[in-house]
Amino acid sequence: GENVEQHPSTLSVQEGDSAVIKCTYSDSASNYFPWYKQELGKGPQLIIDIRSNVGEKKDQRIAVTLNKTAKHFSLHITETQPEDSAVYFCAAIGTGTASKLTFGTGTRLQVTL
Amino acid sequence: GAGVSQSPSNKVTEKGKDVELRCDPISGHTALYWYRQRLGQGLEFLIYFQGNSAPDKSGLPSDRFSAERTGESVSTLTIQRTQQEDSAVYLCASSFNPGQETQYFGPGTRLLVL
Numbered sequence: 001g002e003n004v005e006q007h008p009s010t011l012s013v014q015e016g017d018s019a020v021i022k023c024t025y026s027d028s029a030s031n032y033f034p035w036y037k038q039e040l041g042k043g044p045q046l047i048i049d050i051r052s053n054v055g056e057k058k059d060q061r062i063a064v065t066l067n068k069t070a071k072h073f074s075l076h077i078t079e080t081q082p083e084d085s086a087v088y089f090c091a092a093i094g095t096g097t098a099s100k101l102t103f104g105t106g107t108r109l110q111v112t113l
Numbered sequence: 114g115a116g117v118s119q120s121p122s123n124k125v126t127e128k129g130k131d132v133e134l135r136c137d138p139i140s141g142h143t144a145l146y147w148y149r150q151r152l153g154q155g156l157e158f159l160i161y162f163q164g165n166s167a168p169d170k171s172g173l174p175s176d177r178f179s180a181e182r183t184g185e186s187v188s189t190l191t192i193q194r195t196q197q198e199d200s201a202v203y204l205c206a207s208s209f210n211p212g213q214e215t216q217y218f219g220p221g222t223r224l225l226v227l
Contacts, residue, residue, distance in 0.1 A: 043204055043218035089155060099144060099211040103155040
């Protein structure tokens, strides 16, 4: 089955700096890659997703890039703000896997003032 | 509109007791998913429903775990004879259709087995 690895496990950046979180996946058939933000005591919230027919997608300060050949995808947050502090999860879903998401182990992002 | 809701938000039970966790998906969403999140870890897939059928139960950790969905709406996850290792947050998600579609998560039920 699919295996998703995520790095780093923790990331501390100063307010205004950029943050990058990287994930790799094992199943070359995977074609949908969402990123979720989880705040303490809450369920994961989708922040951006990308499908395998594009290489990059942006939404204001957030961008995701996908390299299908290398089987990795990354989340980029620019101009970080304290409210960006949370745990971020990448995930992958492939064809023939009954729609289940396979998640990375999460990155705890801390944005300091 | 209303998102995915789950109840109870917190549940404390004694080892050996049965528990039922409820999920109300977003209205009109045909696909429903249950995941488990242990403290400080990622989410593990448990089971997926398309309508009232469960095409994929591969993530259920043991036969103590079962789930059903009725009316293509509400789902219940039941854990029988709970064990301490069942302590986790149980998250429900729904999507309009199965496949490469956005899954929207509820707030979760925090289960603690003493």
